Amino acid sequence: MNAEGIYDAVVIGAGVVGASSAWHLAQAGLSVALVDAEGPAAAASGASDGAVSVASKKPGPLARLATASLLYTRDLAQGGPLSSAYHPRPSYIFGTGSAESAAIDALIAKLAQLGTAVRLRADGDATLLPGVGTGIDRVVALEGEGHMPGYAAVQGYLREPRIDRFWPAPVTALEESGSEVRIVLGTQTLRAKRVIAALGTATPRLFPTLPVLPRAGQLFVTDRGLAGQLPGALTSAAYLLAKTTAPSVLPKPPVVIDPLATGQYLIGSTREDHGDPTRVDFETLRELMLRAVEAWPALRARRVIRAFAGVRAAVSDGLPIVGSAPGYERVLLATGFEGDGICLSAVIGREAARMTAGLSPDAALAADFAALSPARFAQVQEGAA
Amino acid sequence: MFNPEILIVGAGLAGVAAATELARAGHPVLIVDRAARAGGAIHRQPLPGQAGVATAAARWNRLIAEAEALPIRWAFETRFNGVDHQGTALLTGAENRMLRPKALILTTGAREAVRPRPGWTLPGVTTAGAAQIQLKTMGAAPQGRVVLAGSGPLLIALGAQMTRLKNPPVAIVEAGRPFAHPLTSLRLPLGYLREAAGYMATLLAARVPILTGTRLAAIRAEGETLVSTLTDGNTSREIVADMVCLHDGIRRNDIGLTDCPALSVLRLGDCAEALGARAALEAGRAGGRAMAQALATGTTPTAPNSPLLDRERAAQARLARIYAHDDFAALHSLPSDTVICRCEGRTLDDLRALGPAPRTRELRLLGRFGMGPCQGRFCGEWVARAISDTPQAPVPAHPLGEPRWPAAPIAVADLHAAAPDTGAAPPHPHGVHE
Numbered sequence: 001m002n003a004e005g006i007y008d009a010v011v012i013g014a015g016v017v018g019a020s021s022a023w024h025l026a027q028a029g030l031s032v033a034l035v036d037a038e039g040p041a042a043a044a045s046g047a048s049d050g051a052v053s054v055a056s057k058k059p060g061p062l063a064r065l066a067t068a069s070l071l072y073t074r075d076l077a078q079g080g081p082l083s084s085a086y087h088p089r090p091s092y093i094f095g096t097g098s099a100e101s102a103a104i105d106a107l108i109a110k111l112a113q114l115g116t117a118v119r120l121r122a123d124g125d126a127t128l129l130p131g132v133g134t135g136i137d138r139v140v141a142l143e144g145e146g147h148m149p150g151y152a153a154v155q156g157y158l159r160e161p162r163i164d165r166f167w168p169a170p171v172t173a174l175e176e177s178g179s180e181v182r183i184v185l186g187t188q189t190l191r192a193k194r195v196i197a198a199l200g201t202a203t204p205r206l207f208p209t210l211p212v213l214p215r216a217g218q219l220f221v222t223d224r225g226l227a228g229q230l231p232g233a234l235t236s237a238a239y240l241l242a243k244t245t246a247p248s249v250l251p252k253p254p255v256v257i258d259p260l261a262t263g264q265y266l267i268g269s270t271r272e273d274h275g276d277p278t279r280v281d282f283e284t285l286r287e288l289m290l291r292a293v294e295a296w297p298a299l300r301a302r303r304v305i306r307a308f309a310g311v312r313a314a315v316s317d318g319l320p321i322v323g324s325a326p327g328y329e330r331v332l333l334a335t336g337f338e339g340d341g342i343c344l345s346a347v348i349g350r351e352a353a354r355m356t357a358g359l360s361p362d363a364a365l366a367a368d369f370a371a372l373s374p375a376r377f378a379q380v381q382e383g384a385a
Numbered sequence: 386m387f388n389p390e391i392l393i394v395g396a397g398l399a400g401v402a403a404a405t406e407l408a409r410a411g412h413p414v415l416i417v418d419r420a421a422r423a424g425g426a427i428h429r430q431p432l433p434g435q436a437g438v439a440t441a442a443a444r445w446n447r448l449i450a451e452a453e454a455l456p457i458r459w460a461f462e463t464r465f466n467g468v469d470h471q472g473t474a475l476l477t478g479a480e481n482r483m484l485r486p487k488a489l490i491l492t493t494g495a496r497e498a499v500r501p502r503p504g505w506t507l508p509g510v511t512t513a514g515a516a517q518i519q520l521k522t523m524g525a526a527p528q529g530r531v532v533l534a535g536s537g538p539l540l541i542a543l544g545a546q547m548t549r550l551k552n553p554p555v556a557i558v559e560a561g562r563p564f565a566h567p568l569t570s571l572r573l574p575l576g577y578l579r580e581a582a583g584y585m586a587t588l589l590a591a592r593v594p595i596l597t598g599t600r601l602a603a604i605r606a607e608g609e610t611l612v613s614t615l616t617d618g619n620t621s622r623e624i625v626a627d628m629v630c631l632h633d634g635i636r637r638n639d640i641g642l643t644d645c646p647a648l649s650v651l652r653l654g655d656c657a658e659a660l661g662a663r664a665a666l667e668a669g670r671a672g673g674r675a676m677a678q679a680l681a682t683g684t685t686p687t688a689p690n691s692p693l694l695d696r697e698r699a700a701q702a703r704l705a706r707i708y709a710h711d712d713f714a715a716l717h718s719l720p721s722d723t724v725i726c727r728c729e730g731r732t733l734d735d736l737r738a739l740g741p742a743p744r745t746r747e748l749r750l751l752g753r754f755g756m757g758p759c760q761g762r763f764c765g766e767w768v769a770r771a772i773s774d775t776p777q778a779p780v781p782a783h784p785l786g787e788p789r790w791p792a793a794p795i796a797v798a799d800l801h802a803a804a805p806d807t808g809a810a811p812p813h814p815h816g817v818h819e
């Protein structure tokens with residue numbers, strides 16, 4: 001901060017998006033503080049799976065941004081802040097029946113359009129992945145994707161010593177006047193030239209006009225086991241159908257089985273229209289595990305040792321919100337990443353930092369970032385009025 | 386529709402007492418226990434064909450006779466994996482299903498605390514409680530040279546029971562100085578004194594060395610034997626044994642047992658407050674009646690209280706003073722590679738790497754403390770003490786975060802076999818004690 005006690009930038013929210021933004025600001029030589037109501041990775045980033053996946057993204061801006069973020073995440077993992085957080089691994093998509101097979105065909109076409117970041121390594125029947133369930137007709141193997149636990153990414157970014165930290169410190173108000181923003185944290189007030197608000201599901205509390213809604217997801221973790229280790233994530237093609245069409249809420253969720261670096265499995269996840277992380281239930285666990293065992297029968301020998309829910313920040317139109325906050329000149333929003341924030345965080349943090357430093361986004365991504373601007377809601381409201 | 390059962394978890398004194406009161410009030414009751422027979426910690430019954438070691442058998446026989454005359458349904462070798470926010474409980478094992486009970490009573494008893502120290506995870510090192518279970522179910526003392534170490538009245542009790550079964554321990558190593566408080570001791574209830582005097586007479590007659598004010602600092606394996614380092618603050622010495630039983634007190638066992646917005650949950654006996662057998666029986670009866678009353682009036686049951694419970698509380702407080710020691714301060718000077726969390730193999734070094742005052746979430750996500758199958762049941766207290774400036778001070782009830790299910794790991798195969806509750810009658814009629 002400068003002699004008058006003003007930071008170049010204050011980032012609110014120490015989830016994976018806020019932590020990435022703060023790291024990138026510090027790399028650019030800006031003075032930066034990171035504030036969180038609770039602490040690092042206290043919300044979605046500490047209670048999620050960590051698939052860094054292009055395959056699951058809706059075609060269009062999200063798929064292109066995810067591709068750029070995957071490539072950049074790999075760079076940051078080469079001795080950079082994500083070196084101990086990001087783990088490359090193959091991904092497998094399985095399907096049964098014609099609708100799921102068609103979804104796999106669409107996926108292959110989408111990946112080809114996106115370049116070479118994620119490649120199709122093999123496309124065949126169940127024999128392609130030894131150990132997969134016998135009821136499965138088709139399996140494709142992809143290479144290029146990886147896994148990154150959200151809290152590990154946050155920890156990686158926070159190794160940067162030039163980030164000042166304030167937590168637990170809930171921001172109760174943002175006051176913009178002239179060339180400065182005052183960030184009110186209860187008894188204390190920080191001053192900054194610019195602010196990045198990466199608040200996740202709490203966004204409407206400071207920005208009530210934005211249609212950010214909670215969408216909870218239950219996740220289950222097994223113990224370790226010697227046998228039956230999956231070489232990479234195993235995702236139902238039904239999940240692609242669900243994620244790439246309307247932002248539907250699924251009562252019977254398609255399953256994703258993610259092998260963790262510890263030798264355990266993470267199995268997820270539901271999409272439920274509420275924000276209560278204590279709602280985790282045995283019937284859902286059983287449903288998900290039934291489907292998981294159909295896909296990967298070796299899971300039958302495991303035990304479930306942990307159950308929890310995370311809450312995603314969903315946006316009414318299914319696209320994240322990145323851009324100048326309505327009603328402010330100096331506040332940038334980066335929120336609404338629903339089930340994709342870990343994957344997108346590297347590129348979002350980099351570009352949010354660029355915009356905060358007064359630069360325009362990377363030219364190749366400018367159009368895609370334009371699609372994420374919060375201005376789209378202002379237009380809808382004016383049109384409706 | 387079938388009148389849903391009240392689920393009682395744990396068939397020890399508190400659970401069986403609560404079951405009799407509720408059954409007498411006309412409620413259908415299901416009592417489950419992971420063990421093969423009722424009895425809990427104090428009245429653990431011998432395995433079929435074994436002699437066993439009876440403690441206060443008359444009290445138990447009266448209670449069980451009373452319970453068996455009532456329409457209570459028993460499910461042994463059945464594990465309670467927890468209750469979810471909707472009020473669905475999961476049972477696995479012999480009775481394998483989900484059920485939505487009318488109310489839930491948790492009487493899961495106490496668990497043992499064992500302070501980490503170098504070598505505590507070696508083969509041949511166990512807990513005094515585990516050794517006592519073996520003794521009660523098999524009717525035989527652990528074999529070979531056995532050292533009992535740590536702190537608390539259980540060491541003396543187990544030592545005496547082993548002596549009576551013809552294998553006295555080579556030493557009892559007690560961190561406190563229980564014999565240095567004769568005046569406080571005299572104010573203990575007569576029953577306590579009589580029991581302790583019996584144990585002491587047995588130990589003295591067999592000349593079992595009782596080293597008070599002495600800590601077992603470390604254990605190392607040498608060939609087939611275990612060498613323990615003992616210290617009394619000034620001098621240290623070594624003692625050789627085949628087996629070391631550690632015990633650093635008992636705690637309420639409520640890890641993974643959540644409250645539930647959808648139904649009444651009452652904790653009774655040692656699971657609520659570790660006060661021992663007399664209190665558990667009393668709390669079980671009073672709690673069962675309180676639950677019956679609450680169900681009749683549509684209110685929330687309140688935890689039982691009575692003069693007897695107050696007396697037991699006072700007695701436990703005196704015992705704590707008699708056994709006071711500063712052993713937990715040793716956590717600050719342990720070698721940095723000492724394992725704190727057995728499940729995940731996390732050491733003191735891993736804990737210190739989290740910085741001076743790690744938050745619960747950092748302890749879990751980054752430190753991986755409490756992330757194994759035991760959910761922090763064993764390491765939570767020691768993590769809290771090790772990061773505290775005052776390791777002797779009381780620690781929060783849930784140092785690694787709010788409890789959440791599963792209360793015990795759920796085998797995926799059992800989960801699949803667990804049919805959801807359809808509101809139909811249970812698989813076996815009431816009154817069957819299998």
Ligand SMILES: Cc1cc2nc3c(=O)[nH]c(=O)nc-3n(C[C@H](O)[C@H](O)[C@H](O)COP(=O)(O)OP(=O)(O)OC[C@H]3O[C@@H](n4cnc5c(N)ncnc54)[C@H](O)[C@@H]3O)c2cc1C
Nearest residue numbers: 013015017037043045048051171200217310340341342343
């Ligand atoms: C079940 C589940 C599975 C998922 N799986 C994946 C996956 O496989 N791949 C993937 O890429 N993504 C996944 N996600 C999504 C991902 O977790 C999120 O998109 C991402 O973590 C969002 O990060 P964030 O920084 O935007 O928000 P958050 O992590 O929610 O962080 C917001 C932070 O802001 C703080 N905050 C809020 N309000 C205030 C205030 N007023 N003052 C101060 N601080 C405040 C909060 O305390 C919090 O720490 C999953 C999510 C869930 C729930």
